[in-house]
Amino acid sequence: MTRIAITDLDRIRDALDIKGPIEEMIWDELDQPHAWESVGQIAAQLESASCSAGSWSDMIYTRDIHSKLADPQWVEAIDEAIAQYEDATGEHPTFSPYGPFNLAAVVTFAVDWVANELAHRLRSLGKVAVVTAASDSLDPFPDVIAFDSLWEAEEWIADEIERRVQYQVDHSPYPVTEEDRDQWAEIEATLFIVKEERL
Secondary structure (H helix, E strand, O other): OOOOOOOEOHHHHHHHOOOOHHHHHHHHHHOOOOOOOOHHHHHHHHHHOOHHHOOOHHHOOHHHHHHHHOOHHHHHHHHHHHHHHHHHHOOOOOOOOOOOOOHHHHHHHHHHHHHHHHHHHHHOOOEEEEEEEOOOOOOOOOEEEEEOOHHHHHHHHHHHHHHHHHHHHHOOOOOOOHHHHHHHHHHHHOOEEEEEEEO
């Protein structure tokens, strides 16, 4: 059986309102075509991800981590992540509980906290929809698009069916009747599969 994996996460990214260098880095690593079969897998990855476990490729080497401290946007994002942690827990973070303090621990703490917060925002969407959109009945590589709501997915499908039918009308060498349009729309509708997913 062919593995159907998500090819387009743009609408989920928009719903999460990804911003700031830490969120951008994390999302860029997650947003790989064919990496995920469900949006829930992404949330689980965010929840279990850890810099110390090598979850983020741009946070493996010490020089990569230190380069973040040289970037003013990263420093601001780190400060913000620490402040959010303190607001959420009422505690100050412990950066190096098993050894001497080092700045790298501050960076990795902030990245892990932001990943956890992204997971929370993703799960707070409640339900999402994943649409498999084939170009024809034999399409071996359909587009698989994640939407942040079922109604948005259904609206997109209706628009896409209309667009496809209109394309056929515009390129038909023969006059097209309403019956023809309806039949083409029915055929196009069979090329879409919608799965709602509870997060």
